[in-house]
Amino acid sequence: MKREYDFLVIGSGIAGLSYALKVADYGKVAVVSKTELKETNTAYAQGGIASVTYDPDTFEKHINDTLIAGDGECNVEAVKKVVKEAPEQIKQLLQWGTDFDKKKDGQFDLHREGGHSEHRILHHKDNTGAEIQRALIEEVHSHPSIDVLQYHFAVDIITQHHMGKVTEPWMRDIECYGAYVLNKNTGAIETILAKTTMMATGGIGSVYHTTTNPLIATGDGIAMVFRAKGIIENMEFIQFHPTSLYNPSERPSFLITEAMRGYGGILRRQNGQEFMEEYDERGCLAPRDIVARAIDNELKLSGDEYVFLDVTHKSAEETRNHFPTIYNKCMSLGIDITKDMIPVVPAAHYLCGGIKVDLNGRSSINQLYATGECSSTGLHGANRLASNSLIEALVFSDAAAKDAIETIKNIEINRRIPDWNDEGTSHPEEMILITQSNREVQQIMSKYVGIVRSNIRLNRAYDRLEVIYRETEKLYQDSKVSEKICHLRNKINVGYLIIKMARKRKESRGLHYTIDYPNKLED
Template sequence: MRKKVDFLVIGSGIAGLSFALKVAPYGKVLVISKTKLAETNTAYAQGGIAAVTYKPDDFKKHMEDTMVAGDHLSNPDAVKMVIENAPQQIKQLVEWGTGFDKTEDGKYDLHKEGGHSEYRILHHLDNTGHEIQRALLEKARQHHNIEFAENFYAVDIITQHHLGEITFRWRTDVKCFGAYVLNEKTGKVDTILSKITMMATGGIGNIYQTTTNPTIATGDGIAMVYRAKGIIENMEFVQFHPTSLYNPKERPSFLITEAMRGYGAILKKGNGQAFMEKYDPRGSLAPRDIVARAIDSEMKNTGEDFVYLDVTHKNAEETKMHFPTIYHKCLELGIDITKDMIPVVPAAHYLCGGIKVDLKGRTSILNMYAAGECSSTGLHGANRLASNSLLEAIVYADVAAEDAARQVRTIRHKTQIPSWNDEGTTHNEEMVLITQTNKEVEQIMSNYVGIVRSNLRLKRALDRLELIYRETETLFDDSIVTRELCQLRNKINVGYLVIRMAMMRKESRGLHYTVDQNKLRTKR
């Protein structure tokens, strides 16, 4: 099948849907989702969305908190733009039907999370992302110019490469003409031609064994743009959320929101002793990279598989009211959080790097934008401040939509695009090749490219991954396309980028922590 649209949106989370809503008045929009539209990274976000709302908070404080959390690697222009646009975008979400919790006097009930100097987290109970996803989907489904396609998997974006031209990474005139998309109902790869393409595919968490991300988070957009010779940056900055519920049988790992620590929960060892104060004066409310490394250190020192989060000293009814999802989830496992400490362990959670974009959300590939977790805007620097991610996604979707609406009038479809060529390929009957290699990738990344790294670990990871890469590319060339095979290929590409950029950074900075650099500092 061949199809023409004005705007192709790959991904149906907050970035993709808000972009779709804002460009819909200017042309036909197709939103594709690799599974169900509601199954997104956005829907799994518990804590909330950060924005300056009431005094004594102000933009300057939010900007400073963001810069400090990002270890001063954040782009000040991006930080300023996102934070100053936050109130306007919150207002837009509310107009679209999002319900944020309020106090009895009608004001927003604001939370405080690690790294924030003020209460500024708007939330809906402890499932804010789910509420935003619900509201955006309902609003988008009402627009006659927006079409949806579920179970459509983007295989590759279309550029001059598919016309026989040679493209390279720093070439400035590479253009996106749309995407090759696997229709899982038919098993065929369709050709979607678009004037503008928005990449909003979410995160990379499933390159690791333990992650809070849904199983769909396999770095697809980043891998596609990388293969198309787009610029990718800051992949070494992988954020591990300090507190996922310890339950080895479950994937994804259930997130225990940082808002619970803002509420007063304390990290403790099995003997009930708090430990965070010896790592940072902010204690359990230190930024995520510090807390994750502290937990990792305590687990290694004690030999235990987890630490505890203790909220038993707080009012039981108030705890259940603020965190109903967490309360009921833990209760299913026999843990009453009002009486029992919660076993927690760090899990891969968020990527601060990704597809490099400018202040209008434009990638290095013409006619292509990126927003949300797959993008690298400069906001997060070396470490994301809690609850800045949903905010970043909607602000960059907004500026991208404004720019794309202007550009779409001047762009014509490229019609001489060949159909997907699967000549000579066959069905891969040995699914074990894919499933086993998937496990190998996750083990390599978890064992060697996790919270604490070293030159030796990174070199070993790279050597192992290069062998797997060659095997998988051969399998891809010989096989009829499936989602499982494409996801494996993308995970390998993304894992390679994380390793290579970690090897290039010769300092411990933010989320990238290397023991070799700390040895050098000690010797000095």
């Protein structure tokens, strides 16, 4: 089955849906979502969205905070672009119906988070992402030019090599013609042809065992572009959120937003002692990489399984009002956060690298864009400043939309693309092979490629992953395509990229910390 569109969007978070809304007046749009539209990384974002709003905040302060957090690896032009265009994108969110909390005088109730020098985080209680996702979904469903394909899973983007042509990574004439997509309801692989394709598939958290991401965050877009010989960069920079709720039986891990530390939350050892001042003069408001490593070190030194985040000294009414989602979640586990300290541990949270794109969101593959967490815009550098991700997605989706609207004027749909061919394949007889390999990948990445790394750990991870890669590729070639085997294959691809780039970086910088090279190289 073939479908044709002007704009194909793979992914349904803030990056994909905002892009779809901005191009929909200029052509036919398909939004591919592998579950429901609401199941995205965006919907899990608690803290908020950063934008300069009121004095004494300035663009210069926001730019400087972002560059400091990025530890010398940011693209300065990308930083300036996001910061300066943020207010206009906030206005667009408001026009789409997003509701941000306000004070009695009508001004936005701005939070401050780690690494920020001013209060600049707009939020909706402690479920900002879910509120943004709600507003975007309503707008998308009401637009007549947007087809929403829920329970459709993108298997691979279509390029010249599907027509029998050989392409190399150094080539700059690779073109994207759409994607092969698994219809999960029928089991059939559909061919979706498009003049332009947007990759907005979100993060890679499920490559690790402990993550705040939804379990569908398996790095699909990055893996697809990697297999198509697109340029991927900065995969070594994995952000571990310092504070996820310690509850070993639950996956994904429940996030305890950084806004709670901005609110005055204090990190304590199990004996009640504060410890962050021993690691950084900014204490609990230090950037995430510093706080995550500090907690990791405390747990290694003490042998404890968690530390505490304490807000019991704050007003109980204010705490319940500001953080109702966290309050209710903890109460369900018998923890009253107005009286009890919250047990927390770091968890894989955000990827700062990904598909390399320019300031218009264009990847190295022609007619293929990428925005959101799967992309590497240069904004985050070696470490993302809190609450910069949602605004980055909006700004770069806007830039990509403007570029794509012009691009389609000179593009014809390539109808010579063959349908998916799975002759000679069968359904795997033993699904336990996929399940067990998936567990092994997560264990390898968590044990050897986590917050603190070393040469010997990375080498061991590489060797172990290579064995699983060979086994999985053989199984993939012999099997009917399923979401489970594609997820495993994508996780292996992503794990390989993280390890490869971590081994190449002979220094500690930002989120990449190795005991073999504990210091930064001079910039």
